[in-house]
Amino acid sequence: MLEAAIAYRSVYDALTAHKDNGLRMYELSDEEWELAEQLSEVLQIFKEATEFFSRKNESLLSSVIPVMDDIDETLQTSIDDKKYSTALLHALTLGRRTLNKYYSHTDASELYRIALILDPRYKIMYMRDAHWPSAWVDTAEALVREVFERDYV
16 A cells, blocks of 8 residues: 555645645655655565465465564664664664564474474575574474474384
8 A cells, every 4th residue: 555655646746735625634745755665665574474475375384484584684684774764763673573572482382493494495404594593403403303203203
């Protein structure tokens, strides 16, 4: 919706510019349009993640952690970039904090780590490439072995 408003800014501006149609109160300033463009840019990662998990045969448990890592990295890069307004930087910081709160819940279930390791696209190398602490990688690997031996041997 925001992308459409930005794409049709000239139409929106023309509609809100006339006093007689009663839409003047919805007219946006140049600063508000700039904020809308910035917001659209930073929200892109959430749109992509939503579309990814909405595809048939694509929403795999093994993709949850990599997608969350991608969102986290994108938010952190946007925060570090400092090209966005102060209000948006604050919102990005709060959004990242909220994301990481939910990310921490993946530790409550062994399934996320098992699925990640067993997925041929990721395996244990994903954790190493993402610079997870060695103790986390070792724990995840031991978990897979333990579950395999407990349930399948």
